[in-house]
Amino acid sequence: MKITAISRSDRFSLKRSIDSGTEKQRKTVRAIIEDVRKNGDKAVSAFTVKFDGIALAQTAVSEEEIAEAYSLLDDQLLQVIRQAIANITEYHERQLQSSWFYHRKDGTMLGQKITALDSAGVYVPGGTAAYPSSVLMNVIPALTAGVERIVLVSPPGKDGRLSPGVLAAASELGIREIYKVGGAQAIAALAYGTETIKPVDKITGPGNIFVALAKREVFGDVDIDMIAGPSEIVVLADDSAIPQEVAADLLSQAEHDMLSSSVLVTDSQTLAEAVNEEVGRQLQTLPRKAIAEASITDYGQIYVAETMNDAIDTVNALAPEHLEIITRSPEALLGSIKHAGAIFLGRYSAEPVGDYFAGPNHVLPTNGTARFSSPLNVTDFQKKSSIISYSQTAFEAHADSIAAFARLEGLEAHARSIEARNGGIKDEKSGTRQKNK
Structure with a gap:
């Protein structure tokens, strides 16, 4: 990793640009969406053959497939999923808002009515990887909000099935409308409907560049959560941090994607050098070494600030998706942090704790958008209506x-x-x- 000394005047040059895709990718996505709008299931099936290399007799997941998923899943892992569901649900229930009304002395009644969306579609990445955590983090806030119809889509594996973990997680939450469809064609089906898949009001969930571009294209006809970029972490640390732990945390993001960003911001040159050495050592034994090494080489960075205040200014300029504060008194710095998707306080609050288990949502703003946006939450699946009841006295x-x-x-x-x-x-x-008259 490159170690760079920074001053107050440098911090605004640290943001990464948002990947909006190439013109060829955008044209491809528009063509896929238009084809699905015109040809429905026929187009979806054709794109599944083209991009996933498999022809499916039906896209809907059957009850037999869900039962088989349970038989393939280790009981201990199932218990872990259930405990995560309990933790995530408990946290999101605290986000619930209620309708409210008040009266003025002249007889006027004003208020705000909270109504859940009728339907939501959740995209879960698949194919070569499985993400049960994406099921939990997208479905639970929708369920908590009161959304009645939740549709899950995910690209099938070469065997024509979805991951047992994904199916079990969806089943534990009561989701039965599940389709083996991925890519831009899945987003188009959710937005505009096909003979099999009825359209939804909102689409959430991460995906590759084609999924992200498709969500951008359909926004306005349906709502979306966000255009998520590659994952990123910033660790704000002083000389009390343990280099081995900091390095492991940086690599936990680097192994996601070659485009992921891992950054250490510190006021300690000694820590910076030790973490740099430790990252190189740990890389050698990572199963996803090639991905993590490319990420660290291209987007890994260590910034050494003159003071902790300068380090905090740098963090706020970066507005990271994940921010770990590993200092002697992390809580004391919390009030100075203005921009971050999720903030992890102390050495035991490692980023994976939030990814899977603690309760807060792991669908977070990336690419500096934490300056103006928030994690996925219950209110994203609710809408507000203004209530106005004017009295005759007030009207006159x-x-x-x-x-x-x-x-x-x-x-x-x-x-x-x-x-x-x-x-x-x-x-x-x-x-x-x-x-x-």
């Missing part, structure tokens, strides 16, 4: 003001809508009112 008191405001904006019909209820529509030339 404010009618002239409202009509005047409408005319200020040149909207005469708006003004007349008020005046029709308040003595008749006013003739601006004569000043007389046309009484209601």
Whole structure:
């Protein structure tokens, strides 16, 4: 890893650009979406053969396949999934919002009505890897919000099946509408529907560049969670941190993807050098060495700041997806952190604790978007309606003001809508009112 000394003036040059794909990739995705819109299941099947190399008799997962998944899953792992479900549910239940109303003295009632979305689609990456944790993190907030219909899609393996862990996790949450479909064609099916898959109102879940571009294309016709980029971690540490632990944490993100970013920000040159050496040593025994090494080489970085305050400024400029604070008093620094998707305090709060088990959601803003966005949460699956019930007393008191405001904006019909209820529509030339009939 490259070790760089930084000062206050350097920190704003540390952000990474967002990958919006190549023009060829964007054209490919648009063509896939259009084909699925026109040809439905036929197009989905053709793309599954083309991209996944398998022809399926049916895309819907059967009850027999779910039962088989349970038989293949180790009982201990099933218990781990169930405990994770309990932890994640407990956390997300605290995010629930309620409708509220209040009354003014003039008899007006105002409020906000909270309503769950009717349906949501969850994309779970698959193929060569399995991500039961993605099932839990996307489905649980939707269930907690009260979404009645949740659809899960995931690309099939070469055997035409989904991962036992993914199927068991979905089944434990009561999800039965599961389809073996991946890529941009899955996003198009969720957005616009096919003969088999009915459309949904919102699509969430991570995927490759084609999935991300497809979500970008369908946004507006349906809602999406975010356009997620490669995973990233920043470790903010002082000389009390243990190099072996910091290095392991940096590599935990590097092994995700060659494009993942792993960054250490510290005020200790000694720690920086020790962590750099330890990363090189641990890399040699990683099963995913090739991926992690490419990530560390291209996007790994160690920044040495003059002071801890400069280090904190650097972290806020980076606005990382995951931030670990490993210092003598991590809680004391929490108030100074403005931008981070998830903040892990202390040496025992390693990032994988949040990935799988603690409770907070691991679907987090990337590429510096933590400056203005939040982790996936229950409110993402709810919408708000404003409630207005004006009393006659309030209306008559404010009618002239409202009509005047409408005319200020040149909207005469708006003004007349008020005046029709308040003595008749006013003739601006004569000043007389046309009484209601």
